Amino acid sequence: MGKMCSRAAAFRNVRPLMSKDYCEARRRAIGLYRAFYRYIPYIIKYFDIAKNEEDCRWKLREYFYRNACITDVRIIDLLVIKGYIELKEVTNQWQQKSHMIRHWCPSIEPKPTDFLGKFIAGID
Template sequence: MTLATAFAETTRRSVTDAELRSRTLSLYRKYIRHAPDFVNMYTLHVPTSVVRAKIRHQFERQRYIEDLGVKNIAYMKGQMEFQETINFWKQKAHIMVYFKDTEDFGYPHDDGFVTKFLRGKD
């Protein structure tokens, strides 16, 4: 059982790129370390390796931001996202949004009316 404040972090701005880089790498390591926990907590039908790859992809999307203020905001959002995920404040649907473009792992393929409707196909 995790305390709600165990992963809380005081909101603060990084003044230099080096400081923010250090904090971001630390956050990245926390995400990677807890990937198996995410799979178990949310009973995801996705291998841990795919979860780690998706985490890496999400961090890489932010890699080329130039403005330090925008980088700080992206870091704070990432930290809040981590705390909400690890404290089980999300539902499985919130987590599975990240995997909507990956293949279905272990689910039977149902091409019925409802499935086609939800996918926006005829």
Template sequence: MSPINESILRSTRQVRPILSLDNQEARKRVISLYKSWYRQIPQTVHEFDIPKSVAQCRTKLREEFLRHRAVTDVRVIDMLIFKGHLDLKETINRWKQKSHLMRYWNESQEPKPKDFLTKFYRGYE
């Protein structure tokens, strides 16, 4: 075999899954995580005294899950699930503070201007 073929074979080897074996199993885990967060929201709003309603929090939860809708790699999905469970555990145990939860509603940063005049007017470089 040529060195090029060997490098191709090494780079395309199968990797071990983290939690889920296929997309169906990963989908079940995502739905389970979503339901867990959905059930926890009323207690979280009450305990942390968040100035948002339960409906607003559930809408934000849906937005956060839909943000990662295009992810198809099972390993990436598993890592996102792991991070979601970690955030849920931190919220339930009150290891997070109110400010950590309110960061979800921060307005997104305005993209930096690309043309010279806008940069000049706003004080960039």
């Protein structure tokens, strides 16, 4: 017969990824935000995108506010690690212009809803 898992084993303490507590994780997230914020003029220059610094700052702020409600330290650390990877790819120019533009423009074309648009697109 198989051994059943006890409830105490299911809720074990896990090691943090980098931060010991929420304050340290928040400090790391703010450090990532500042690093991206400082690099915005270079992103505009090197990738030659048709956005100004204010648009880029709003987009950066939007990405960070999207995850503002997360309180789990491990998830915050994981997101900060992914953010630093993204920053490394941008600073080393491993990403291309299309990778920068995708943050503003979704690549999915809306399907036509009127009769003439459907007829031209060849949709029933």
